[in-house]
Amino acid sequence: MPVDRAEKLHRLQHQSFDVLIIGGGITGAGIARELALRGLKVALVDKGDFAGGTSSRSTKLIHAGLRYLEGGRLGLVHESCRERRLLQKLAPHLVRPLPFLIPGYRGDRRPFWMIRAGLTLYDLLALGQNARRHQLCAPGELAEAEPCLKQEGLVGAARYWDCRMDDARLCLENILAAENLGAVCLNHVAVEGLIRRGSRIGAAAVRDLESGRQTEVAARMVVNAAGPWLDRVRRLAGLTAPSLRPTRGTHILVPRINRREEAFYLSSGRDDRLFFVIPWGEMSLIGTTDVDFDRSPDLVSPVPEDITYLIEESNRRLRDCRLRQQDVIAAFAGLRPLVRDGDGPASRVSREYRILQEIDGLLSVAGGKYTTYRALAARVGRLVCRHLGWHGKDGLSARVPLPGGAVGDxxxxxxxxxxxxxxxxxxxxxxxxxxxxxxxxxxxxxxxxxxxxxxxxxxxxxxxxxxxxxxxxxxxxxxxxxxxxxxxxxxxxxxxxxxxxxxxxxxxxxxxxxxxxxxxxxxxxxxxxxxxxxxxxxxxxxxxx
Structure with a gap:
């Protein structure tokens, strides 16, 4: 039998930790695994479930970020290509290749030559780590292969490969990996205060939301990986200047649109945003939106205008696909914890991460994306080890499979x-x-x-x-x-x-x-x-x- 919750709570109360991580999304889970692999004593708590926030409300893709090429973020794309390949090795049951089709139409803001050029650069940045190189498709081929694509004005399409994944379970397996290495990871435990030891943060007051019992967790360092709740945790330490610009991403699930195991990457006619139509069992997953959100992260949910946007833009590009509101089987929305940087459109805000060291003993991790969570965790691991004077072995997280990933072929x-x-x-x-x-x-x-x-x-x-x-x-x-x-x-x-x-x-x-x-x-x-x-x-x- 596994270690029960009562024993974990006992350890949380009576053990002194090297690091306490606040947040059990993919960032916190990845950091917990990274630090546990390095031999540190790690605790992690989340007021909800593991992956209960943004990390179970993603587009469910591990992708190198083709659209980031438009902003010239070549380093992010290269890093994402490398991490995508690694995750296929670490968790082959959860991260698997999927072809994507990008159609080009007359009058699009992104002409087809730009799509071709972007995919050529995409392949070059991958350095051979793509599942396959991109391919070009003539309109005649598409009429037979993908009859659900609108044909009027179609000048061609390009097919490339990224990966689909199970977001919540990928996060969970990082938690399980950390626990297998001795970490104490608890969901449904809220942090209610950060406690100073002299001039530094040295402990946190936490409450078990099931029993209502409060306890104090001692740690040499606290890592704030609370995602959209990051600034709320920072305020517990007296930091009031906001570091995030959260944006809401909404997705809908509808009856399966195309029968091939191939996703569409489509351009919106309303605002030139790119969005996906992804095969998901007997359904299609459509998303996402990118809308500024200034309310409490606890209140995020799909709104009618976001759902209407996804329906209308899908209907605009898909032939004989008259989606209606009643066709929506389910919908979900999450908040991207993007770093506050300027006042441009929400969709242009960088997905790159930032590590904030504002108070001794507290490190906050803002931004980032699913694909690069392991690279971010490795960087945090090096910083934490340097701060604590620990000489744990580096690079293990890129080589050791996740618990379900040790399957060979x-x-x-x-x-x-x-x-x-x-x-x-x-x-x-x-x-x-x-x-x-x-x-x-x-x-x-x-x-x-x-x-x-x-x-x-x-x-x-x-x-x-x-x-x-x-x-x-x-x-x-x-x-x-x-x-x-x-x-x-x-x-x-x-x-x-x-x-x-x-x-x-x-x-x-x-x-x-x-x-x-x-x-x-x-x-x-x-x-x-x-x-x-x-x-x-x-x-x-x-x-x-």
Whole structure:
């Protein structure tokens, strides 16, 4: 059995740490793994779930940032290409190549020659680390290969390769990796104060949101990786000048638009922004918007105008695709914690990260993007080690696979384990997604399923989830609420029905695992409906191209 929450809380209270990390998104999780690999004593806390904020509300891509070439950010693109390749090796079950098609139309602000030139530079910056070099497609080819693309004014298209990923699980595996190395990582624990020891920050006051108990966590250094909440944490240390310019990115999920496993990278006619239409199982994921947001990060959610924008711009570029509001299966929005730098358009704000050392004992990490999280963590690791006088080994995070990533040839591993899981009575359509989700950790899932045949049953009628996955998430993946399971350990909250058919069974099983009473279960249900389910616009009028 894994270390239980009570023991983790005990260690948090009574152990002195080298570093306390505030924030369990991908930045904090990556830093926790990096520092634990270097041999430091690490604690991490998050007031919500791991990846509960921006890190589960991304476009779900590991990409080198083709559009960053327009701003001349060649260094960022080169770094992203390198990190994309590394992540395919560290987590091949979660990060996999996907082709993208960029169509060019007469009258576009970006003429087709510019697209061709950009992709040539993109390949050069990758230094052979792309899955393949880009290809050009004539309009005649596209009419047959991608009939859902609008043909009027089409002058050609270019195909290139980036990667899709499971954002929440990539974040979770960094947390699990850190814990395997001795780190103490706790979700649903809030930081309520930063405590000075003389002239420096030396501890934090934290509260376990489940029990209400408060404790003090001693650490030689505190790393603020709170994402959109970064400035809120900085204010606890008396720093009032804002460092962030948060922007809201909204995504929608609609019935599958194209049957090929190929994404579209399209240009908006309204503001020349680029957005994606990505195959996502039986759905298409469309996004994202880029809108300044000056309210509390706790209040971010999709708004009707963002959803309308994505529908209208998709209809403008896609033939016979008359998307309407009622076609939206789910929607989600997250905040990019971008560094405040000038007053230009939100979409032009740099995605590069910045490390702020404003008070002794406190280091804040602003900005960044998913693709380069490991490189950022490595840089923070070097700074922290230098500050603490620690000589831990560098470079391990680029070589040591994530817990589910130690699979060798993933295609062979997937075939072998899909077949093996079928011996438990699972169909291939049930077994293969388990291998994709857990990677090498599917061996531990199998051990659990073998203890009770009932764990192999569907969680609910017609549910793709197994009963055992709820138990596994509670025991081995720190899941504490139904939202943790249905939104981040799995993606049921984003699928048709938004996980409501699975909610009752999830609550029942989770309550048994955690030993909680009916009042907690009712609160879980209320929280799931208010926090994990998007209330979609009720307008059912058709939006034309």
């Amino acid at each position: 993933f295609a062979e591993f997937r075939t072998r384990w899909t077949s093996r899981l079928q011996r438990l009575g699972l169909g291939p359509e049930q077994a293969a997604p388990l291998v994709d989700r857990y990677g090498a950790r599917v061996t531990r899932l199998e051990e659990l399923l073998l203890t009770d045949t009932g764990l192999c049953r569907p969680l609910a009628d017609d549910s793709p989830l197994l009963t055992g996955e709820v138990v596994f998430a509670a025991r081995f993946e720190a899941a504490r609420t139904p939202g943790d399971i249905l939104r981040r350990r799995t993606t049921r909250a984003l699928e048709p029905g938004q996980g409501l058919a699975d909610l009752e069974a999830t609550c029942r099983l989770l309550a048994a695992e955690l030993g909680v009473g009916p009042d907690t279960v009712e609160q879980w249900k209320t929280d799931y409906l208010s926090r994990e389910i998007c209330s979609l616009p009720t307008d059912t009028g058709e939006t034309d191209r």
